[in-house]
Amino acid sequence: MAVKIRLRRMGKKKQPFYRIVAIDSKSARDGRYLDKIGHYNPLLDPAQVVIDRGKAFKWLESGATPSDSVKSLLRRDGILLEMDLKKRGVAQEQIAAELAKFQAAQVQKLKRLEAKAAQARSKSKAAAAEKPVEEAAAPAEASA
Numbered sequence: 001m002a003v004k005i006r007l008r009r010m011g012k013k014k015q016p017f018y019r020i021v022a023i024d025s026k027s028a029r030d031g032r033y034l035d036k037i038g039h040y041n042p043l044l045d046p047a048q049v050v051i052d053r054g055k056a057f058k059w060l061e062s063g064a065t066p067s068d069s070v071k072s073l074l075r076r077d078g079i080l081l082e083m084d085l086k087k088r089g090v091a092q093e094q095i096a097a098e099l100a101k102f103q104a105a106q107v108q109k110l111k112r113l114e115a116k117a118a119q120a121r122s123k124s125k126a127a128a129a130e131k132p133v134e135e136a137a138a139p140a141e142a143s144a
Contacts, residue, residue: 002026005059005074006067007040008033017041020051020070022059035059040073046110049073057083078102 002025009030011017018040021033037059038051056079060066066074074080078099085095 003034003059003062003064004067005037005056005064005070007069015043017043020073022055022064025065049077051077051079053077053079076106078106 003022004025005020005022006029007018008021008023009016009018019033019036020038020040022035022037023031023033027033035055037055038049040050041048051073056074060079060083071080081102082095082099085098090098
């Protein structure tokens with residue numbers, strides 16, 4: 001039996017919520033699954049991803065193949081990096097150091113994204129403040 005790790009859609013119409021599950025590759029998207037690994041809520045900002053690392057490692061070590069979307073979620077959590085380092089036979093101390101560097105890089109990336117979003121908000125507020133002035137000046141020129 002080929003096992004895949006993929007998303008199982010839950011929630012209501014227009015309000016998706018996904019479970020990350022280990023499932024037989026021939027089963028339907030919402031069919032019976034073998035194990036629940038975590039969940040993913042894309043509607044929150046930032047998106048909420050909760051993954052049980054132990055279960056994820058168990059299934060990945062036993063040969064389960066993650067789907068593309070789940071692979072990106074596992075990569076974002078650092079699980080694939082840790083799995084790769086373990087496969088290479090790297091010492092546990094080095095794995096901990098690499099994961100610490102990865103987490104620091106993720107924090108820096110999040111700070112940059114937040115700063116960029118704040119800058120975009122301030123630009124849009126400045127553009128909105130200037131727009132009524134331009135509209136008020138345009139009718140005055142037209143009547144003259």
